[in-house]
Amino acid sequence: MQKSQRLIQLIMRINAKQSFTVKELADEFGISTRTITRDLLELSELGVPVYSIQGRGGGYKLLQKRILPPISFTxxxxxxxxxxxxxxxxxxxxxxxxxxxxxxxxxxxxxxxxxxxxxxxxKDRIMFWSPYRSMSAEILQTLLQAVMTNSVVTIAYKSSSGVSERNIQPIGLYASSGYWYCPAYCFEREDIRQFRADRILSASLNGTIPAREDVSQKTLLDKPQKDDQERTALELELTNKGVWMLESNPRFGPYIKHYEDGGGTVTVPIAAEDLKFYVDLIWQWGDDVKIIGPAAAAAYIRQKIEAMRLLYLR
Structure with missing residues (x-):
């Protein structure tokens, strides 16, 4: 076996081991312990993080960050x-x-x-743009580590009702509109809830609470869909420009019914608890998108209009 091939196989072999001795490797490769020692020294000089264990039963180990063998790409x-x-x-x-x-x-x-x-x-001719949202990289790393190790995390979470401490078992992480979201089982609520990462003030692994096996089997495809919650229908009337703006919006586009004059209507089934969220979203489109129903949505947008009017009359 050529030396280059042996070094690649050696990287693969020691990556798969927690610890090893020179003699073990020498026996596996059918070469002398002196040659294996030279190979390990050469790998170390190339950046493979191998270190020796002193004392009885000693040998070698890899540092926590393992090195993958070379991979060829077209x-x-x-x-x-x-x-x-x-x-x-x-x-x-x-x-x-x-x-x-x-x-x-x-x-x-x-x-x-x-x-x-x-x-x-x-470069600078192909971009995958995402809105900038400020959040903690350390918290995201803790959540990712919990997913990888099937662990429970203690978080301080800021919601509309204030800051509370929760013990959660993360199912996964996903990004949408620049925000990171973490669907997780909440031990306090005894249910799967969705947490926005920028609202998590602190996060630490909690080894005192065992992870639930049924939760560890779930994926992001099992995140809450709110299908079992009270539903309502949001009805909108659109101008020509309103149709143009909402056609590419995945929340509204599939539900648009077009008029011959270019306008249209939208009827979107939503969870009742999300009504204000949708009205706040619609606010940005001004008079090109008119709320027809339900009455609670029209009442909420009138409140917003009145609050804005009073703000600018001061």
Whole structure:
């Protein structure tokens, strides 16, 4: 076996082990302990984080951050991987620490010069924009770690009723409109709830509470859909411009009924508790989107209009 092949296999072998001795590796590869010792020294000089354990029963271990063996990519795969990482550039915080930036730097550095030139020409010409939302990267990392290790997290959560302490078992993390969301089982409410990461003031792993096995089997596809809550129908009347603005909106677009003159109507089934959220969303479209029903929605928007009128009469 060539030395380069042996070193790659050695990286793969020690990545799969918690600890190992030189003799164990020498026996597995059928070479001398002196050769294995030289190989480990060479891997260490290349950046593989191997360290020795002193004393009786000693040997070698990898530091917590393991090194993956080399992987070959085609040019199109390399470009796709680079821009997949670029999709995260416009988030204010990510649950990966410095790992994403470090990976992209390594990946880009070792690309062939002509491929780097192609990517450079695409920089600032392809963007995956996301609204900037301020939140804690440390909290996101704690939530991600809890998902990976199937752990419970104690959080301080700020809601409309104030700050409360919760013990939650995260199901996953997802991003929408720049915000990070964490569906999780809440031990206080004894139900799955959705938590917005920017409203979590602190988060720490809690090893005193065992994780529930049934929750650990869930995925983001099992996040709360509010299908079992009280429902209502939000009815809207749209001008031509209103139709144009809402056609591409996934909350309203599928429900638009078009008039011949270019206007239209929308009837959207929603959870009753989300009514104010939808009215606040509609507020931005002014007189191009008129609320027809329910009465509670029309009453709420009249309150907003009156409050705004009084504000500017002062």
């Amino acid at each position: 040019e199109s795969e390399a470009v796709a991987m680079f821009f997949a990482c670029q999709t995260m550039d416009y988030f204010s915080s990510l649950p990966f620490g410095d790992g994403a930036d470090s990976a992209v730097h390594k990946f880009y550095h070792y690309l062939p010069a002509d491929v780097r030139e192609q990517i450079d020409r695409l």
